[in-house]
Amino acid sequence: MRRGRLLLFWDVDTQWGADRSRSGGGPKAWGALDFEHTELLLEAHARHGVPACFAVVGAAALPGERPYHDPAQVRRIHALGHEVASHSHRHDWLPGLSPRALRETLRASKQALEDCIGAPVTAFVPPWNRPVDYPAGWSFSLSERREAGRERVHLGALCEALAEAGYRFCRVSYRPMHVRLLQRLLRRRLDRPARLEAIRGVACVRLNTPGGFDGPAQAMLRRCATEGGLVVAYGHPHSVRGGGSQDLAHLEAFLREAARLRDEGRLEATLPARLLPAPVEAN
Ligand SMILES: [Zn+2]
Numbered sequence: 001m002r003r004g005r006l007l008l009f010w011d012v013d014t015q016w017g018a019d020r021s022r023s024g025g026g027p028k029a030w031g032a033l034d035f036e037h038t039e040l041l042l043e044a045h046a047r048h049g050v051p052a053c054f055a056v057v058g059a060a061a062l063p064g065e066r067p068y069h070d071p072a073q074v075r076r077i078h079a080l081g082h083e084v085a086s087h088s089h090r091h092d093w094l095p096g097l098s099p100r101a102l103r104e105t106l107r108a109s110k111q112a113l114e115d116c117i118g119a120p121v122t123a124f125v126p127p128w129n130r131p132v133d134y135p136a137g138w139s140f141s142l143s144e145r146r147e148a149g150r151e152r153v154h155l156g157a158l159c160e161a162l163a164e165a166g167y168r169f170c171r172v173s174y175r176p177m178h179v180r181l182l183q184r185l186l187r188r189r190l191d192r193p194a195r196l197e198a199i200r201g202v203a204c205v206r207l208n209t210p211g212g213f214d215g216p217a218q219a220m221l222r223r224c225a226t227e228g229g230l231v232v233a234y235g236h237p238h239s240v241r242g243g244g245s246q247d248l249a250h251l252e253a254f255l256r257e258a259a260r261l262r263d264e265g266r267l268e269a270t271l272p273a274r275l276l277p278a279p280v281e282a283n
Contacts, residue, residue, distance in 0.1 A: 003225075003228060003265070003266055003267065003268060004193065004221075004223075004224030004225045004226070004227070004228055004229060004230070004231060004261070004266065004267045004268070005224070005229070005230050005231070005267070005268045005269075005270045005275075006050070006221065006224070006230070006231045006233070006258055006267060006268070006269045006270065007053065007171075007205065007230055007231065007232050007233070007270060007271070007272065007275075008050065008051075008052045008053065008233050008234070008258075008269070009052065009053045009054075009055055009085075009125060009171060009232075009233070009234035009235075010038070010041060010052055010053070010054045010055065010234070010235060010236070010237055011055050011087055011125060011127075011234060011235070011236050012034050012038065012054055012055060012056040012057065012060065012087060012236075012237060013031070013034055013057060013087070013091050013127070013236060013238070014031050014034045014035065014056075014057055014059075014060045014066075014067060014068060014069075014091075015031025015032070015034075015066075015067035015068050016031070016057045016059050016060065016068060016090045016091045017031070017034075017057060017087075017091035017127065018030050018031040018067075018238075019031070019091075020090070020091050020092075020093070022093070022128065030238040031066075031067035031068070031238075032066050032067035033237065033238035033241075034067075034236070034237045034238045035066050035067065035070050035073060035237075036237075037237040037238060037240050037241065038054070038073060038077070038237045039073075040240065040248065041237055041240065041251075042076070042077065042080060042082075044248070044251060044252065044255060045080075045082070045255070046080065047255075048255040048256065048258065048259040049259060049262075049269075050255050050258050050259060050262075050269045051081055051082050051083070051269055051270075051271055052082050052083075052271075053082065053083040053084075053085050053123060053125075053271055053272055054074075054077045054082055054083070054084055054085065055085040055086065055087040055123070055124075055125035055171075056074055056077075056084060056085070056086070056087055056113065057087045057088060057089060057090060057091050057109065058086055058087075058088070058089040058090075058105075058108055058109025058110070058111070058112035058113050059089055059090050059109075059112065060074065061074045061112045061113050061115070061116035061117075062112050062116075071116045074113065074116050074117060075116060075117055078117040078119060082271075083123060083271040083272060083273055084113055084117055084119075084121055085121065085123035085124060085125055085169075085272065086106070086109040086110055086113055086121055086123070086124050086125070086167070087109075087124075087125050087126075087127060088105045088106070088109055088126070088127050089104075089105040089106075089108040089109040089112070090105070091127045092105045092127060093127065093128065093130065094126055094127065094130055094131055094153050094158060095130050095131040095133065095141075095144040095147070095148040095152050095153050095154075096147060096148040096149075096152065096153075097153055098151065099151075099153075099157075099161075102153055102157075102158070102161050103161055103164070103165065106124070106161055106162060106165040106167065107165050110165060110166065110167070121167075122166070122167055122168045122169055122272070122273055122276065123167065123168070123169040123170070123171075123272035123273065124162055124167045124169065124170045124171075125170075125171045125234075126158065126170070126171070126172075129171075129172075129173040129207065130144065131144055131152070131153055131154050131155050131158060131174075132144070132155065132172075132173055132174040132175070133145065133152065133154040133155065133174075134154055134155035134156060134172075134174045134199075135154065135156075136156055136199075137155070137174055137176055137199075138176040138177050138178070139155070139174035139175055139176055139177065139180075140177060155172060155174055155199065156199060156200055158170070159199040159200040159201070159202040159204065160200045160201075162202050163200055163201040163202050167202060168202060168203060168276050168277075169202065169203045169204070169205075169272040169273070169275070169276060170199070170202050170203075170204045171204070171205060171206075171207065171232065171234075171272075172197075172199070172204045172205070172206050172207070173206060173207045174206070189210060189216070191208040191209065191216075191220060192208065192229070193208070193220075193223060193224045193227055193228060193229020193230060193231070194206050194207075194208045194229055194230040194231070194232050195229060195230065196230075196275060203272075203275065203276060205230055205232055205272075205275075206232065207232050207234065208220055208230075208231065208232050209231065209232065209233045209234075210245070211234060211235065211245065211246065212233075212235055212244065212245025212246040212247075212250060213233060213235060213245065213246065213250040213251045213253070213254035214245045214247075214250040214254075217231070217233045217245075217250075217254060218253065218254055218257055220233075221233075221254065221257055221258060221261065221267070222257070222261070224267070225261040225264075225266040225267045226266070233254070235251070
């Protein structure tokens with residue numbers, strides 16, 4: 001039996017993300033819920049002694065009021081032992097950014113978060129889990145290519161810019177073409193315990209749960225506790241009272257199971273910064 005490891009992420013979009021919603025109907029009004037529900041999440045994580053990585057848009061750490069800002073809450077997340085990662089500066093759709101705009105959102109976000117918490121921010125979580133276009137990894141996104149045009153930012157270019165800006169970790173979700181074809185054929189996700197993978201000098205880890213904390217995420221938790229490898233799970237604070245896969249009830253069961261496996265010595269709840277230094281050469 002090998003010991004598994006858990007990386008649990010919260011993507012904290014705030015109203016910056018709600019204003020840029022890409023789902024039907026344009027801008028949404030749920031920004032304030034990200035702050036309100038984060039309080040519930042901090043309690044839940046403390047109850048089970050399981051840390052999380054909160055990927056926050058940098059602009060939320062600047063002075064100002066909810067639903068756009070709450071630097072005091074970002075500081076509290078850090079003070080409670082969780083990791084603060086960057087989720088870009090204003091929840092930007094990265095594939096469509098110019099090289100200069102990409103570097104600017106990475107830089108501004110890191111600076112705002114580091115100034116806020118007084119500690120280094122080295123992990124990055126791309127909004128909407130994009131880009132997934134990554135020719136070197138046999139992953140091609142027609143929608144990103146159509147929408148972003150010739151100068152699109154693919155995953156390799158993102159990682160190169162991340163390394164330049166001083167980031168060392170990135171959560172990714174690209175899938176090689178043959179895996180996507182097989183998934184379509186089988187009509188289910190083909191997930192397996194994740195490993196760190198270096199892309200242009202950045203330690204990357206691929207999502208291996210569909211989002212949320214219900215059946216599939218709990219199954220991956222148990223699988224990694226048996227086979228070893230990383231469970232990579234995530235949710236959005238604004239969604240934890242919606243009754244879906246990210247609901248607090250599922251989170252509670254997930255955290256309880258993680259704590260049980262940890263107490264049995266089969267699982268370690270970890271954070272991106274604790275996985276570094278990682279392999280830095282490849283691709
Ligand atoms: Zn997001």
